[in-house]
Amino acid sequence: MKRRKLLLGLLAAKVAYAGSVDHSYDVIVVGSGAAGLSAAVSAAENGARRVLVLEKETTLGGHTMVSTGYVSALSRKNVSQKDYEASAHTMLEGMRRLADGRGNEALQRKLVYESADIIEWLASMGLRWEDNVFQTLAGLAPRSYISSAVRAGYDYITTLNKRARSLGVEVRFSTRAMQIKTGSDNRIVGLVVQSESQSVEFEAPTVILATGGYGGNVAMRSRYVPWLDARYPTTANPYFTGTDCATGDGIKMGAQLGAALVDMDCIMVIPFWGGRLTDYVGADIYVDAQGRRFVNEGSSWNEISTAIRKLPNEQCWVITDSQSIQGASRSSKIMNGIVSVANTVEEMAAGMGVDKNTLRQTLERYNSFARKGIDEDFGKNMFTQEINKPPYFYGKERLYVHYCCGGLRIDEHARVLNAQGIPIGGLYAAGETTGGVHGKDRLGGCSITDCFVFGREAGKSGARYALQAKANLV
Ligand SMILES: Cc1cc2nc3c(=O)[nH]c(=O)nc-3n(C[C@H](O)[C@H](O)[C@H](O)COP(=O)(O)OP(=O)(O)OC[C@H]3O[C@@H](n4cnc5c(N)ncnc54)[C@H](O)[C@@H]3O)c2cc1C
Structure with missing residues (x-):
């Protein structure tokens, strides 16, 4: 009896707490990855007085936190206007080629032409970029920046979080947005959230959805791409040992309000958590079960994954040597037997179970291409080295669900559009929860670039809308 009274007392205290807090904001951002925190910082920088970030997990950062952290962008430093335009043209061409007839050109242009600004924006918050630019995998040209911190994704989140806190942005953890509320004129008036088993309402004229993709939601992803069933792990939960926060919540909440969805069948799968040790083009090769190359390792992820899907068990080997810059996962991959080390080609061939002469010929032919700078078999044209200095590192790779190109349709102001292309008043979105870019x-x-560019835009436009709505001007 005493225990029951105590429990009821605690419950009442909680309800009273929920009721006594002011739940009225200018801008509410759902999700605390790169897109959400960029939006929150930008909203506060653009005049929104009360900004709230809702995060369903107990920590910040979503996929951004665990990402490798490459950010493809243009540079204006020591570059003539002509060269700047030429780089912009090449980047746009790359995006268009991979978009394969899809993708909204206005959104692509915005990403490309504002990419240099976001590098400077993050630097102004104290982030220190590496001096070198890299050709990240599937980047098609050397234009990728990365934080100089050991864990780049973590650095983006901590930098944005610090800036957000200094601007007075509030963050609530373990608070899952469930439903967006609209008023009689269909404009956004707030959100219903689930927090500590309670349903709580928050008010705001602007809601920014930045909940990431839907790759971690097997039912949702396989509705659009039927073969992507539960057998495929994600790059955020590679060994099925944890959870993946990419559950598609923002897309579902937007769709309930009539938001248009675009390119939902475009989901990237990539080799990542197996034998691959490098994140840039030119230092490794992929070979099949016979020890033969089968693809240009510097091509797009779509070309690489299509080639891997044609191999038995959808698996290949990845080989690099002592000269490459290996990522932070090297030690744990070796410790867990995912990557093996060999001092000779023969030893490596034995470990892989392939014919040693075939493997030696593969490496010799590849190294001759590396010396000439052109791959006569598959057209690779970026080589940072030959692969001939032991120890060799090798391991099996498979495909992981990585990134959702599809999501909520937005315009250049990050406004969420309905099926008629009309903005839903007060609803904005940015990052992997959007589609069409x-x-x-x-x-x-280009995902993190997308998050910074459109997150910043969503915060700016969303703040402006909120201030006008509060003054009854819209
Ligand atoms: C291992 C790995 C490496 C990568 N490397 C790169 C790279 O080098 N370069 C690159 O460009 N991209 C990379 N990516 C992709 C990139 O990291 C992501 O696409 C990007 O970070 C997504 O950012 P986001 O802000 O849109 O979403 P996220 O960072 O995933 O953040 C979304 C947040 O929303 C929260 N959320 C979801 N639903 C709700 C809800 N209902 N209520 C409240 N909160 C909610 C989630 O918990 C999460 O914290 C990588 C991804 C992975 C997994």
């Missing part, structure tokens, strides 16, 4: 396949390093 990349089309069929995404240029390497």
Whole structure:
């Protein structure tokens, strides 16, 4: 009896707490990855007085936090206007080629032409970029920046979070947005959230959806791509040991309000958590079960994954040597037997179970291409080295669900559009929860760029809308 009274007392205290807090904001952002935190910072920088970030997990950062952290962008530093325009043209061409007839050109142009600004924006918050630019995998050209911190994704989140907190942005953890509320004129008036088993309502004229993709939601992804069933792990949950926060919530909430969805069948799968040790083009080769190359390792993810899907068990080997810059996962991959080390080609061939002469011929032929700078078999044209200095590192790779190109349709102001192309008043979206920027396949390093560019835009436009709505001007 005493225990029951105590429990009831605690419950009442909670309800009273929920009721006594002011739940009225200018802008509410759902999701605390790169897109959400960029939006929150930008909203506060653009005059929104009360900004709230809702995060369903107990920590910040979503996929951004665990990402490798390459950010493809233009540079204006020491570059003539002519060269700047030429780089912009090449980047747009790359995006268009991979989009394969899909992708919204206005959104692509915005991403490309504002990419240099976001590099400077993050630097102004104290982020230190590496001096070198890299050609990240599927980046098609050397234009990828990365934070100089050991864990780049973590650095983007902590930098944005610090800036957001200094601007007075509030963050609520373990608070899952469930439903967007609209008023009689169909404009956004707030959100219903689930927090500590309670349903709580928050008010705001602007809601920014930044909930990431839907790759971690097997039912949702396989509705659009039937073969992507539960056998495929995700790059955010590679060994099926944890959970993946990419559950498609923002897309579902937007769709309930009549938002248009675009390119939902465009989901990227990539080799990532197996034998691959490098994140840039030119230092490794992929070979099949016979020890023969089968693809240009510098091509798009779509081309690489299509080639891997044709191999038995959809598996290949990845080989690099002591000269490459290996990522932070090297030690754990070796420790867990995912990557093996060999001092000779013969030893490596034995470990892989392939014919040693075939493997030696593959490496010799590849190294002759590396010396000439052109791959006569598959057209690779980016080589950072030959693969001939032991120890060799090799391991099996498979495909992981990585990135959703599809999602909520937006315009250049990050406004969410309905099926008629009309903005839903007060609803904005940014990052992987949106679609239409990349089309069929995404240029390497362009997701985080997308999050920064459109997150920043959503915050700016959303803040402006909120201030006008509060003054009854819209
Ligand atoms: C291992 C890995 C490496 C990668 N490397 C790169 C790279 O080098 N370069 C690159 O460009 N891209 C890379 N990517 C892709 C890139 O990291 C993501 O596409 C990008 O970070 C997505 O950012 P986001 O802000 O849209 O979503 P996220 O960072 O995923 O954030 C979304 C947040 O929303 C929260 N959320 C979801 N639903 C709700 C809800 N209902 N209520 C409240 N909160 C909710 C989630 O918990 C999450 O914290 C990588 C991805 C992975 C997994």
